[in-house]
Amino acid sequence: MMRPDTASCDWQLSKESLVERMKLVLRTSQWSDCVFRVGPEDDHQMFRVHKLVLAASSPVFDAMCFGPLAEKSCIGVPDIEPQVFQILLEYMYGDVLQLKSVEDACGVLYAAKKYMMPHLAYLCREYIIRNISPANVLGLLDFADSVQESEVYDSCLQVMCKYTQEIANSSKGSITSLAVSALLEQNSLNISEAGLFDMAVRWAKDECQQSGIPASRANCRTMLMKIRALAKIRFLTMTPEEFADGPERSGILTADEICALHFAFCGLQNGNLQCGSADSSREDKEGNSVYDDESECKCDDVDDLFVIFGAKHKQSLSSPSTIAKNLTSVLGGHGLSCNARPRNRISVRQLSCARRFLKTAVTVPGRLRLLTKLRVSRGVVMTGMRFFTRLLPQSEFSRGRVLSQEYHEDLEVCVLDGQGALLSRTLFTDTVVYNTLASIAFSEPVHLSSNKEYSVVTLLPAGEGLEHEYPLSFLSETETCHGVEFRFCDHAETNGNGTFVRRLDMGFVDTVLFKFL
Known part of the structure; x- marks a missing residue:
């Protein structure tokens, strides 16, 4: 058994809090009196833990460790992944929950329900609800149904109703009978009835393939009849043309x-x-x-x-x-x-989070790449941004009067995730007014998960032999809008070698445009 500190037996003296001491005991397994074998038989991991800590955290662990039928040897937990069990232990020993993904949150929620830990279940549930997006909603709906989590299920359904068309476009091969049935029951969806029918038929074809039978029209009809889809499709709300091109x-x-x-x-x-x-x-x-x-x-x-x-x-x-x-x-x-x-359509309210202007810092000429790193405390959909337009050039002044107040802007804006993967690329070309704010609507809205870092990269243009000047400013780094905390950090590529350095004086993104899931 490994000692906490081979250099000193008095390691307790350096730990000021109980949490610090318990974390070290968990990490080193000193004085452990129980062993758990966690994970499937072919990919399991052993955990040496302390009965007292586990029993104090869960009545189920209490029964397993000290009850009349307490297990004396190694305790097997084949239905929980080792990384999930590690998060569970860290919560029990250190009273802190560190979730890095929705997948981990689902695993810990399952474990919390299994071991009767309602507060932990609440924390996991809140994390999942904050991070539901069209990209993960189908899997979360199935998970919520399997563990009887009505709050998560209802939240998933709300996202599905708002983003039905987007889910239909991106869910090839992944939509389930539960999702199709749930959508068909709704009176409010953001998709046409013909689009809903197409989604149901596509699900039926996928279901046939997964069942190992030909995706014939007869077999697809049989699949649709199993979930009573034809009784829920409102054919009579389609136009005759939509009906002829689709269902007929x-x-x-x-x-x-x-x-x-x-x-x-x-x-x-x-x-x-x-x-x-x-x-x-x-x-x-x-x-x-x-x-x-x-x-x-x-x-x-x-x-x-x-x-x-x-x-x-x-x-x-x-x-x-x-x-x-x-x-x-x-x-x-x-x-x-x-x-x-x-069916009714659901309007999604467009919101904005404006950064406070602190002071004008520098005026820079294009061509220049600017980077704003962004984090949010709650999952939202970023639909665009507002930025500072160019300063009016001296060439536009003639005999003391302004000849033109407008110019043709040409910007490229990319949004990347924390690993650098491209999420959205927008080429903005429009006539805008000098020395003001202009709005960009992203070509693809970006779903931001809570407490994850994203990068908004803007390429400032340089026109034919001219260097256009843009005003950059000191802008606030933290704003709270509509219950969501936004954190910003501005950077700039100043040497042209692709390396960004932090520049608080080079704020360019003034406002984030967003909507709730």
């Missing part, structure tokens, strides 16, 4: 279903058909009227239903008098939705 062409719907939906479109356009009625509607939690999927489809003038689509599908029905009956029996009989109420 997909091969998922039968000829009878397509026929009935075409007639329903025609009836809705002419005002002769009502899908759902006052008696069959109900209000959801948001106060919106929702029509039950099985509600009756009523037709006032059956003959008018042939005006647009009748010639194409007339042969599939015995007579015009059967159309209304067909709409109800085909849509309801096959589990298709009769809901004609469009």
Whole structure:
């Protein structure tokens, strides 16, 4: 057993606090009286710990160490990763939680629930909720469902509803039946109904491939029917063109279903058909009227239903008098939705965090690269920034009057993560006013996770033989806006060799534009 300090037996004298002493005892395993084998059998790690510390932190560990059925030999924990168990131990010994990723937070949350440590579970839950983004929300939704974490689940659902289209575009092969089902249940989504149908079909194809069966139209339809997707897609909120280009062409719907939906479109356009009625509607939690999927489809003038689509599908029905009956029996009989109420869109409020101006520092000519390092205390989406425009050049003055107040700006702005990976690149070209602030909307919004460092790199241009002058300033390094703390640190590449040095006097990014997840 390794001693804490081979140079001195009195190591306790140099540790001023109990936390320092307990951390050292954990690190050295001195006086340990219990061994845990953590991780799967082929990749496990041994931890020598102290029963008293563990039992004082958890009633489960108390029972494992001192209960009537206490284990005497090595205790196996195959369902927790070693790095997660290490974080758990550091919390129990040092009363501090150091989470570096959402993945670690999920692992520690699982362990906290397993060992009945509610305060630790609360800390992990808050960390996860702060760091949900469209990039990780699908995995977190499945995790929250598997461990019955309703707060995390609801927070994931809120992000999915706000960024549905973005998730649909980037989730190829990763979206799950749980996510598809959850989205189809919502009355407010930021995606078109046709886009929602495409997402569901793509999920069905992926599900077929994962199940080892051909992704045929029939098999995809079977997958969709398993989660009642066709009963939740609001086909009647699509335009006839969207329906023709999407669901009709997909091969998922039968000829009878397509026929009935075409007639329903025609009836809705002419005002002769009502899908759902006052008696069959109900209000959801948001106060919106929702029509039950099985509600009756009523037709006032059956003959008018042939005006647009009748010639194409007339042969599939015995007579015009059967159309209304067909709409109800085909849509309801096959589990298709009769809901004609469009889903609501969710507006995402644009916010800004402006840095306090301290004083003007220097005026620099382009070409120059400036770097602003950025951290946030809570996950947000950075959508753009505001910057200082050029100073009015002397050449614009003639006989004491200003000839032009505007110029054509040409900037390149890149956002990188802590490892230097490019997250967004924006080429800003626009006419702006001299000596003021201008706004840049990033070509790709950047999702900032809490307490992680990001870099905003701006390349100032130099025009044809001219050096344009930009005012740089001392700007505040910390600002709190809408409950989020922003930390800034300004740098500049002053020698042209690619090396940035810290320059507090070279602040260029005046304002960060952002929105909440």
